[in-house]
Amino acid sequence: MPCSLEVIPSSDSLNMYGPPDASTSFSLSGRITITINPSSWPLSRRSPTRHILKSLIVTFEGRQESITPETGYGAVRLCLVTRELVSGAPLQLSNATQGGEKTCIWHFVFDLQIPGWLPETSSWGSPSPFHGDAGTRYALYASASFFDGEECSSAPTAGPSSWMTAITSCMTLPFGGGQTNIVEAPQCPIVVARYVDPPRMEDSCAAFPMSAFVVDAQRASMESPRHGIPPVVLSKVRVGALVPSPVSFEGGSFPIELRVRATDLEDGFRARLQLTEVNVDIEQTEFFRNTMPRNEIEAAKWPVPPCSYQPPYLPLRQTHSLASFFDAGLVITPAHFRSTVTRTFSLLPLDQSGLFNVGGNTHVFVRHPSSLPESDPEDWYVLDMHIPILQEPYQSDWAGLRGARPSEDTPLFTVQHLLHLALRVQYTDSYGIVAAERLQFSVPLNFVRATPLHIDPRIQTLIPPLLPPVVAHVGAGLEQLVGVGMGMNKGAAYTNRLPPYSQLFHPNGEEKINWSMQLPLYEPPASSPSTTSTIAGLT
Template sequence: MPVSIDIIPFSDSLELYGEPDFSSAFSLAGHVSISLSSPSSMFQRRRSTTRALMQSLTVTFEGQSEIITPDIGYAPLRLCSITRELVNGESVDLSNDGHEDSNKPCSWNVIFDIPVPGWLPTTSTYGDRSAVEVGTRYALYATATFIYLEDGNSSIFSSFCSPFGCRTHTVNAPRCPVSLARFAEVPSGPSSLSSTSVFPMALFIVDAQSGQDDTKTDKTSIPPEILKKIQVVASIPNAVTLDETSVPLILRLQGNELDGFQRQRLQITDFTVDVEQIETYRSTTSLDCLARFMVPPRTQQPPSLPLRNAHSVHTLYEVGLLTTPYPSKSTSTRSFSLFDPSNSGKYIISGDGRVFVHDSLKGNATTPSPSENWYVLEANVPLAPEPHQIDWAGLRSRRISENSPLFSVCHLMHITLRCVYEQPDGEVVCERLHFSLPMQHVRVAVPQINPSAADRTIVGAMEFPKSVPYSQSLPAYSQLFYSNGERKIDYSTPLPLYEPPPSASTSSSFTLDHNDDDQNQSHNNFLICIYTNTRTPKPKTLILSCNI
């Protein structure tokens, strides 16, 4: 075919910053390259001129989510479908006149810019490990419609066959995968004096629930009115990066409402910590879920409208060769600990465990001093750096915390305090106070490293670094402005002290010549890319410029 199109994005990955937001969007830009060449023919010594009339050109960004689990089977969902028409109004006449015999085709580049919703989940693979490429995926698709025009150099054979062929042709570009990654915004200031994390510490006033100790055989327990007087405040970071191998934990205990005898008999001997990752797979989505995630309606979902790049196993489910083992089941869950198998998560409290006993004594009772503070327990909870187990869904690796229509990941830190109490009759009973804290696992962008002096090249009076990704160094919009458009200002950085300007004798000056002045004025030109068009084998960009 003499005409072909190809999608060339400026980047094959799109970085989303901040929390998923339904009111935000990110730009995915690039161009669609249209190539036109003259096919060779045995009936002609010289290639004829190819002319084509481009009637339409569309580019579509589409995202899809698929799951396959052994118990609930296969489920597809179209996350988004955004189409942009790049040829509006009149058709575009394309011709390779004068370059018919060139080995390289003539090309035209049409610029596109698609707003990608800010709530979309990241590109990831999940589900049955035996299925390849199942999960959340995104791609760009392009379609063009052409009419091949006749010219005076057409051969007798092509003129004879033209009435039998369709003059309108549809050309599709190869699928262009695009990867979406989400990064959390790292606070600019220090997180906390007692935290080793880059994120600030969050406070949780917990309502600990009591439970029998595993080693207990009878029904004797600590009186509930005593356990209710124990106040617990926990602190963990607002977010934990996937690169961190430990999580700081601070527990504050207080028992001001306990009397002196209860303080003497109550001990906190140890506490146990565990970090759990819970993955939830869903085969169906409710109407509320579809409206909340702003996905396309039912009419644009499979099977009414199949996915553009569905997994091959979907045909087996459609023809009935594969069936769902549990038709009434709509969710499947996989949960596991993020600890190394050798880590028990148990921390022993030093001393006799009477954390609520103070030095101020009156008779046989212990009363709290006026300056009594919380009893503080600090620990760095280690996480497994690499996955160590595998099951039906693959390796049990850490993922970021996210929520999507078919797949969601959440993290919880489970904490258990072991309490020992001596009854008035001398009997010792044990009980556990347990509670869970929600965690947020995120991914942060790798900080940019300034090139060294050896990696710089001096050109004239200006210094340019080598191989510096300028496009990657631009910060996200949410890092510079608030959601209402107001600029973010970091007042923690002090302004430089005022210094008087240097004297005229010590200052250096230079004079711009006419060429420098013209070059300086050319920097004030505002460039607008319409689309690139060329009649030569090497593409050139056509731009419009206006002075401001």
């Protein structure tokens, strides 16, 4: 059949903004191109090619696949969004207007609503054949159902009456023995990425807000077992921390504020306490599962299709190369088979120890006579630190390279981050004996990708102008456009045409105003000649 299909999205990536939310959706648009080539005819003159298009379906499918040595293979269909583009009566596609000598192309425009809770595209596993290509994937598919109408076009037509008779016979042939052909388009991968907008401040430096944690630091270790810090003194030490919420892990580092003080402690004991060093570490824990949690509360977070649409009841369109081996039982799982396995490692750069020495006067618990009361927040001793984040992945194993990933909670994969801090507190008793102990605590981190480009609605030069609408009808020329739409180029950054809602409005719906930007002076609009868009026909 001299016919081919191709899916051309407006952009190869779909950028989502904000945290995952099942009540939101994002638009994925594009077009499906149907190309009809001239058919080979034994006579000297080629006959026009005619096909009856009965159905044209575009599908967006997301899947997750997990393969580990201890959990085996697991798969889940994240979403299945379909749209029928041919409604009502079938359409006849033909190159008869070109005498059957040239190729004709039709464009069918589509626009799909993609759920806003979907996790971003990710890859898990080492590059080896056994563990590669697992993770989260998305793709567009298209299929067209044709009734081959070349039989009715083979008979010579003497006039309009014969032409109408041929059309009628083509429409009725499927009920009398015609052949229906299904044409599939190659899959078109779509990369889903999720970004979080930093709040727009009045100044040009936008940063994520800081979240305060007042923690109960626990005793980690006693360096001198025989001479520890008296519990009555150690219990008076209070620790607090301010960390960004969330954290942009692609920035290389992030700031934190560590606050310490001693409450209800006499000045004599304060003078004996010292803070000598702080040790930090960023821990990333990855969870791998071979099936979704059975807990209804956990499963309710992911509105995936029902069980009848999940494998093996409805197989995935594209699967891992080893999925069939697991289904056939050809891969032997180990005796210590588990449904969940974890991997934990540090995200500090390899050349960083995470040790911060407190320079200068280490008697940070001593108050000066002019200091404020203990109940005032200014009584805290503040240490400003910048924590480096690993940027270059290292040490590949069964789960792939060890590197920073965004925090996420998905049906088969979960990534969590913790910031561990340990304070070395030193105490000198009345006999001059020095005792040192470590107080440790942990605070959660939320790693996200910050929006790479901030588009101010008042800077129109950052927003590419929209192309004028083009209306085409069947037979207008070499390429026909079914419907009305904008000109779309493959790979165009369609998502950057308009800024996301969170950049223009506050959560309560009020418009965000950048008062630091001066409004331009008013100038009368310049007159411009009218433009007319046409579609060039064949010459």
